[in-house]
Amino acid sequence: MKNPILVLNCGSSSIKYALLGDDSEGRVQGLAENLGLDTARIKHQDINGEKVEISLAGATHQWALQKILNLLSEYKPRAVGHRVVHGGRQFSEAVLVDDNVLTEVKRLKILAPLHNPANALGIEAVKNMYPDLPNVVVFDTAFHQTMPEKAYRYAIPKEFYEEHRIRRYGFHGASHNYVSNRATNLANTGSQDGWVTAHLGNGSSLTAVFDGKSLDTTMGLTPLEGVPMGTRSGDVDPSLHIHLHRTLGYSLDEIDTILNKRSGLLGISGISSDMRTIDQASSEGNADAKLAIEIFCYKVARYIASLSCALPTFTGIVFTGGIGENSSSVREKILANLPHFGIEIDDNENQRLVRGAEGAIHTKSSRLQVWVIPTDEEFQIAKETKQVLGL
Template identity: 55%
Template sequence: SIKYALISERREDRIYGLAENLGSAEARIKGVTLGGEPLELSIPHADHAKALETLLARLANYNPQAIGHRVVHGGNLTKAELLTPEIVSRIEAATPLAPLHNPAHLIGIEATMRLFPELPQVAVFDTAFHQTMPEHAYRYALPQNLYTEHHVRRYGFHGTSHAYVTERASELAGAKNQGGWLSAHLGNGSSTCAVWNGQSLDTSMGMTPLEGVVMGTRSGDVDPSLHLFLASNLGWSIQKIDSMLNKESGLLGLSGLSNDMRTLVEASGNGHEGATLAIEVFCYRLAKSLSALSCGLPRLDGLVFTGGIGENSAYVREKTLAYLPHFGLQFSKEKNNALARGTEGRIDNGTGPQIWVVPTDEEGRIAKETRQVVEQLA
């Protein structure tokens, strides 16, 4: 799929949408026009490149000034960068670390550079926000040469989202980018992050987006010797094990039903044991991760939930917070239940650390960082 947004200079107006089911007869673009009208466009069998060309042709009428690309893995790049041949090479070099994502980003970059050769284009990296992690947080306890020669280390992801929601929550709390915050980005991909004075100090994802908490179809943390066990006893290849951990595990694997939290909450209410277990494991492992990350903070001022599950599931928020009484995280059931479908608000009862629900705005953050890079060129 391809997510897109065209955002005005002051981030007040936007056109946005999603190209989905690419490569199939059902390929389509769904979105919202500048006037707020729904848009649906059938593009049968279109691949990423064709979908991008269709999208960009429609958006060209609005005279875009710059293009920002979300890039999942930027290796050790520490900030958004103007796309030059050197930066494109750095993205290509990081492809072994994000084989599912970076090749698609490169297709998008090539297409936009071909269609808009005169526009400045900027790469905004998921990993860049986490480059402020101290070495004791990002190093694995492995032989040194794996790090020095092969760059085996923890990188972290969802940086654009964690940066946006912790900045927003701290601003709402009255001290923008000040103090200690825990962030839980919960969707089909999920991760947690510890942020101090606007800088990432630790995060749950590692060298790849498979490490960390339970996700929609990803396992999160497992014993590394599981690979050896499955290869030796079941004859599984490395590729089959990797596919299982990324595409057949998580909520889907535990429940045997679905990777969609809404489906699982409904099924659990109807007595589905697999769904009930999947939700419990998800919330427990999430609370465990937040507890662990808190070690990196001098103090805890607040917790912020975001992402599709974090923003919309009061049930998941409640179950997770129930595992964290020792942090003094006291919440109002009434306030918690009132927040869903993109609403922003505070759900704590006024004692202890603040608890916020903040809808993420990765596109807005990408637009902001893109503008900052372009302004530096002037």
Template identity: 50%
Template sequence: MTQRLVLVINCGSSSIKFALRREGDSAALLSGLAERLGSDQATLQWKTASALEETLLEDGEHGSAMAALLPLIEQHAGQPLSAVGHRVVHGGEHFTQAQLIDNKVIAAISANADLAPLHNPANLTGIQAAMAVFPDIPHVAIFDTAFHQSMPAYAYRYAIPEALYREHAIRRYGFHGTSHQYVTHRASLLSGHAPGRGAWLSAHLGNGCSSCAVLDGRSLDTSMGLTPLEGLVMGTRSGDVDPNLHAHLGRTLGWDLPRIEQLLNRESGLLGLSGLTNDMRQLEAAADDDHEGAKLAIEVFCYRLARSLLGLCAALPRLDGLLFTGGIGENSAKIRARTVEHMGAMGLKLDEAANNGHARGEAVAIHAKGSPTIWVIPTDEERQIADESLALLDH
């Protein structure tokens, strides 16, 4: 039987990430990035197992990027696509699972734009451009927030008047759902549990970071909230701050809301603490050279992560394991080690050799003997999106 193909699209305001995935395969047949869209420097870059290539895009728009992608897909697919799977950041309370995209779904994604103004409009642009190029193929929306719709009300409600929730949908939603879902499912298989079973703490650490408590494949709580700003310290996002900081900055510095949003989303986190960079690799090198800001940024990052993970234990009846994923989680032995040091109350302890010797791209256990399980598991959000897209077609 011919294995089906899915084109996975992750569209931002000035970029389109894509991957061509064959059902059951662990690696993409083709992947790439169209970036600097909307400018005269827009490019389309793509890679296969044997080559990396790039071309300029003449008008630099999303539609032209999709049109340039079409012959590449035809060249490498060798058969028709079965589906196009789209990452959509915010599904609000409308969506708890993947959805075939129709006019109602498009309207709902648009309606949630106020909750993710930097993401949902861009996601819609990608959907519309892809549907114009691939009009006869099913298009599927996979929502970052859908996995977290299993959270109980006591985990997702803010302690604010009910009317704000009922009339304006102000609540905690959570993000990185496809990543947390993928790595916890992998952890269940790697640990010898039944597929999808187990009680896990998952830490997705990249430029954006979130933690999640997952029991038997269901998200019970997570660190991000109404927006991706809540929770952990991130590359340029502050994570949790005193909610009255906005009023304080307005009164004392005369800042308006756009300026404060810029501060908390673009100028804070690792960048703000270090005064140097949001790149953890550069921060670790600077800390080794005794840069005080870099050392402080790393310490705050790890402590706040550990505190969040320990707090999420309240959602679980037991702990079967701690999982690290994302660019930082997969590649920084120092961050893993310092975070676990802060979690000694849970009996967690690393095997130093396993932690330091972890090879990039591999799933490996790094816990010491007698410690609860600790795994490094590379995430594969594109594969999760492809799998969910095909699963929807089968129902």
């Protein structure tokens, strides 16, 4: 494997990792999960696709990273690319980690309290074990720093923006960056393309991308804004918080938990946050499950329509993420909510493109192109890491 780059995505109790080289020999990848618990384990897949599961009862992040690096030792990574969720407004691109960058990652936990501390843990663990190994951070928010002020400012007193950085940031940047570039290469229109990229999964966001730049997106200051997700509500009346507090006595922390962990598909269906489970229940006649799908598809379509306003040219729509890549029925329902855009779908291709398949689902006479493109955030992070280091 030539110029291998290790990509790390550290969560509060997990570490997703992948080792990618310059060549097309494949990748080594895996997941350390349930960290801190007796059920902690690593699910590892080698370059030949062989899988192994390793028990690490009670493992910390550093212990798990040591094991991961041991598993990858024969490849000698050139550098580590870290996914970091929030880079605030000061980071508009990937950067090499130094003490100041690490301090900023930690400080920005005020904007991403569930994610940035875990991301910082991963950076520190690698630096402690391999102090000479370069570390690069790739921020979820960086791709969206090209949004114009009219898209990222909230209509609130300007001192909140100027003094406290309260604005829309957007997330899933690596995914939107990767699939929009891939769509442009596949479409081969010979002109500047404008896409609405729909990353649909347990966390969902959409972005308007023109000529490779984000012009607007659905998530805002936090990942709660936008469309309904697995357990997140998406957009609600901003006065809902005060209404629930005044009428039902909920605290702000309780309301935050409700909107982030008990809402979305789970809240509407009362069954699950997993679209596959909800789809099955809907097919069996469960009215709440059916409604959850209808609301999700309608809200995604509504955002596709509104994001088209940001694009000088609207080339088409790209579906990605766990739901976007695998649920042909959800794609069909979303597009059915867009009757004024001249979209024509090849039903056979739509049904065929699941389980990691890539391709177009529009007909030759369709006014807009529609693509299904499996996201590859690890590839994008490795690519940006190499660009920073000049590899």
